[in-house]
Amino acid sequence: xxxxxxxxxxxxxxxxxxxxxxxxxxxxxxxxxxxxxxxxxxxxxxxxxxxxxxxxxxxxxxxxxxxxxxxxxxxxxxxxxxxxxxxxxxxxxxxxxxxxxxxxxxxxxx
Amino acid sequence: xxxxxxxxxxxxxxxxxxxxxxxxxxxxxxxxxxxxxxxxxxxxxxxxxxxxxxxxxxxxxxxxxxxxxxxxxxxxxxxxxxxxxxxxxxxxxxxxxxxxxxxxxxxxxxxxxxxxxxxxxxxxxxxxxxxxxxxxxxxxxxxxxxxxxxxxxxxxxxxxxxxxxxxxxxxxxxxxxxxxxxxxxxxxxxxxxxxxxxxxxxxxxxxxxxxxxxxxxxxxxxxxxxxxxxxxxxxxxxxxxxxxxxxxxxxxxxxxxxxxxxxxxxxxxxxxxxxxxxxxxxxxxxxxxxxxxxxxxxxxxxxxxxxxxxxxxxxxxxxxxxxxxxxxxxxxxxxxxxxxxxxxxxxxxxxxxxxxxxxxxxxxxxxxxxxxxxxxxxxxxxxxxxxxxxxxxxxxxxxxxxxxxxxxxxxxxxxxxxxxxxxxxxxxxxxxxxxxxxxxxxxxxxxxxxxxxxxxxxxxxxxxxxxxxxxxxxxxxxxxxxxxxxxxxx
Numbered sequence: 001x002x003x004x005x006x007x008x009x010x011x012x013x014x015x016x017x018x019x020x021x022x023x024x025x026x027x028x029x030x031x032x033x034x035x036x037x038x039x040x041x042x043x044x045x046x047x048x049x050x051x052x053x054x055x056x057x058x059x060x061x062x063x064x065x066x067x068x069x070x071x072x073x074x075x076x077x078x079x080x081x082x083x084x085x086x087x088x089x090x091x092x093x094x095x096x097x098x099x100x101x102x103x104x105x106x107x108x109x110x
Numbered sequence: 111x112x113x114x115x116x117x118x119x120x121x122x123x124x125x126x127x128x129x130x131x132x133x134x135x136x137x138x139x140x141x142x143x144x145x146x147x148x149x150x151x152x153x154x155x156x157x158x159x160x161x162x163x164x165x166x167x168x169x170x171x172x173x174x175x176x177x178x179x180x181x182x183x184x185x186x187x188x189x190x191x192x193x194x195x196x197x198x199x200x201x202x203x204x205x206x207x208x209x210x211x212x213x214x215x216x217x218x219x220x221x222x223x224x225x226x227x228x229x230x231x232x233x234x235x236x237x238x239x240x241x242x243x244x245x246x247x248x249x250x251x252x253x254x255x256x257x258x259x260x261x262x263x264x265x266x267x268x269x270x271x272x273x274x275x276x277x278x279x280x281x282x283x284x285x286x287x288x289x290x291x292x293x294x295x296x297x298x299x300x301x302x303x304x305x306x307x308x309x310x311x312x313x314x315x316x317x318x319x320x321x322x323x324x325x326x327x328x329x330x331x332x333x334x335x336x337x338x339x340x341x342x343x344x345x346x347x348x349x350x351x352x353x354x355x356x357x358x359x360x361x362x363x364x365x366x367x368x369x370x371x372x373x374x375x376x377x378x379x380x381x382x383x384x385x386x387x388x389x390x391x392x393x394x395x396x397x398x399x400x401x402x403x404x405x406x407x408x409x410x411x412x413x414x415x416x417x418x419x420x421x422x423x424x425x426x427x428x429x430x431x432x433x434x435x436x437x438x439x440x441x442x443x444x445x446x447x448x449x450x451x452x453x454x455x456x457x458x459x460x461x462x463x464x465x466x467x468x469x470x471x472x473x474x475x476x477x478x479x480x481x482x483x484x485x486x487x488x489x490x491x492x493x494x495x496x497x498x499x500x501x502x503x504x505x506x507x508x509x510x511x512x513x514x515x516x517x518x519x520x521x522x523x524x525x526x527x528x529x530x531x532x533x534x535x536x537x538x539x540x541x542x543x544x545x546x547x548x549x550x551x552x553x554x555x556x557x558x559x560x561x562x563x564x565x566x567x568x569x570x571x572x573x574x575x576x577x578x579x580x581x582x583x584x585x586x587x588x589x590x591x592x593x594x595x596x597x598x599x600x
Contacts, residue, residue, distance in 0.1 A: 020278065025270065032277060039284045046292040067297070068288060071240055075284055078247050082277055085251055089258060089273060093266045105267050 005045050012038035025090040025100040032086060036079040043068045043075065111596065113168040115161060116185040116235040118154045119193065122147065123228025127221040134217030141208055144220050148204045151227060155190075155197035162190040163579065165586060167596035169237075182237035182298065182597050187583035189234045191437055192364045195444045196234065199356035200227050202448045202562055206455065207349035209554035212260075219259050226252035226353065230361045237597050239290065239297045239322070242365060243283050246325060250276050253358055256350040257342050268341035275338045279325035286321025293318065299372040300597035303590060306373040316380055322369060323381070329362025331415040332385075332422060333392040340399075343411035348455030351407060355414040356448040360440045363418060367425045367436065371587050378428040385426035390520035393419025397524040401531040406454045406466040409535065410447065413490065416524055417443045423521060424505045427512050433584035435504035438576055442489070442501035445569055449486035449562035453479060456555045457539065467538045479556055480540050482563035489566045491532040492525055497569035504577065 012034050019031025047068035094100045126147040134140040161168060162185050170183040185193070204223050229249025236242050250273075258269035291297055293315055294305035309315050328335040343355050366385075370378050393416050400412035421443070424436035456479055461469045472480045489498035502525055509518040569576065586592060 020274075028274060032274070032281075035278070035281045039281045039288075042285045043288040046288040068291065071284075071288065071291075074240070074244065078244065082247065082251060085254060086273060086277070089254065089266065089270050092258065092261055093263075093270060096261055096266060097263050102270075105263070105270070 002045065005041055009038050009041045009045065012041065023102050025093065025102055025105075028102070029083060029086045029090060033079070033083050036075070036083070040072045040075055040079075043072050111166055111168055112170070113161070113185075114170055115154070115158045115168050116183040116189075117170045119151055119158070119197065119231040120183075120228050120235065122151045122154055123224050123231055126151070127224035127228065130217050130221040130224060134220060137215055140215075140217050140220060144204060144208060144223075147224065148201050152197045152201050155193045155231070158185050159190040159194045161185075162187050163582075165582070165592065167592050169596045176599060181241055182300075183235045184237040184300075184593065184597055185235055186593050186596075187579070187586050188368070188437065189364070191579060191583050192360060192440065193231060193234050195360060195441045196227070196230050196357040198565075199444050199448050200230075200353055202356070202452065202558065203349050203353035205558050206352055206452060206555065207347075209552050209558060210347070210349055212347075216259075219256070222252050222255050222259070223353070225249075226256065226358075230357060233361050234364055237299050239287055239299060239302075239369070242299075242369070243280065243287055246283070246329065246361075246365065247280055249358065249361065250280070250329070253342075253350075253354060257346040257354075259350075260347060264341075264345045268338075268345040272338045272342040275335075276325065276328060279328045279335070282321045283325040286318050286324070289318035290315070290322060298597065299368065300590075300594045302372045303374055303594060306377055312376075316377070319369070319373075319377065319381065323366055326362045326365035326369070327422075330359050330366060330422060331362070331392070331396075331418050332366075333388055333395055333415075333419075336392060336396065336415045339415050340408055340411045343414060344405060344407040348407075348451055348458075351410075351455075352448045352451045355410065355451060356444040359414060359418050360421075360444060363421045363425065363436070363440060366422065367433065367587070370425075371428070371433070372590070375428070375588075382426040382428050386423055386514060386517050389419045389422035389426055390517040391419070392416065393423065393524040394520045394527075397527040397531070401527055404465045404467060406457070406464060406469070406535070406539075407451070409466065409531070410450050410454060413528065413531075414443075414447055416528065417447070417490075419524065420502070420505045420521060423517055424508055427508055427514065428588075429508060429512055430581060430584045430588055431504075431508040431511055433587060434577070434581035435501070435508045437580035437583050438504045439501035441576060441580075442497040442566075442569055445562065445565050446486055446489045446498055449482065449559065449566055450490060452555065452559040452562055453483045453486055456559050457483070459555070460550060466535045469539045470541065472539045476556070478560055482559040483539060484536065485563040485566055487532045487536050489570065491529045495570050497566050497573070500570060500573040500576070504580070 016031045016034035019027045047065045090100055093105055097105055168185040171180045226249050229245050229252055232245035233242055254269045254273040258265050296305055331339040343351055370381055396412050396416035400409050400416055403409040421436045421439045424432045457469050458464055463469055489496035492498040492502040
């Protein structure tokens, strides 16, 4: 399971960085949400530090740690809000400047 | 000592934002409401400062749970001093926004100012690493909105750049926090001291810590994470620039210092070795870039990055004198920069120009504004008896005491470049034939510029107490026993 998570993490990071580096602002947002997902997977992996069983009181010390999973919940909520804000910014630039191409947006400024 | 005070400014910020959204549709009522709420926040933070100046550490535990289960909000000397600076600058920013015909009519913008403050106070008073992340995101999100609210092309671009970079850095912070937790088993800042002594792999821990510190350094505009700042700070509406340049960068600096020195001293020493050269590079590089700017607000933005280099250089030393100078410099720079942005905003309205070389004749057009500009510029340049001199002197002497000659040389060079740049700008703005009057700034804006300039003068006169408070905060941070005992219990 850890190998699967590690591979998924690596793929998400790679695809995320690729998209963040594109000129299209919409792909930037997509890449950012992939990176957020990767970060959440990373936190989940770190919770397997003390064991991989479900964190439940009766399992005792062998279970995983519940705290990182709580962190993920918060991070997902924050990530959702932040992604919505990024989409709003991209929409604003699309409506007011007529483009979502980052190079063109910088060119408009000059 | 258990107390509700550390969480009070945060609650007032959240409550204020909600109240403004619900009740603020009527312009007159909005002004009254915003003014009262802002004064309440200022009073609450000053109360925290008064209660902590004698060395008391105030703790508020969420739900009454003790750490490691519960999450604590803590106010010690350091966080109270930074909190007071933030509250004062935010008050200046909100006052400027109220004097602005456009911002004062829109209750959603005023609500964002309160959310921004709630986030900053949360970040300053929290005693938990993950909470720090949450509050950094919160004030970040509010500030992207504030930069972009006019919706003009340069503002949207600046906000997009600022948001993207900060958000990417905060993804790193999340991973850093997870790996710090995996290695120490705690997220409570007070418990990191003990945990950092018995680590399985110190190099791995330093790497995780670098991930945690990267978004904080980005907010503090540390080289090489500074390049969003000139756009965001110069393109934002002036009221927002005041808060961004005066307060928001300071929260980043505070976060770096707090996280770093919550650990055992070896961590601060190791990270300081990297932080000091980076801070010195920031100071010199940004000073050179500032020299090359023709746009007044852009000059101020680059100068903010340069001045944050001084703050972090002082902090990176890890000595009581160094950290004390970081606190003093933050306060002094916050007041100076708030004053300068207020002046710049008023001068822009007066002349209709953004470039300082086209603002000529300010002294003839508006003597009070020119006087405020002179005071603030001289303080930025570090001319004695003004506040800026005290800050620079504190940082320089801390560097000299530690024998960090190369960094000292770099900072002195940055100060000289800054001095020349400031002199040039003053001659360009005040001297020369008066240009055409494009408009006249409203009287409240002029009063605000003058008030902040007077604050700079007062800070310069009250250097002694400020130095003592900074030094006491540094000693308390480095010692850390009172903080840990208050949070973790005996």
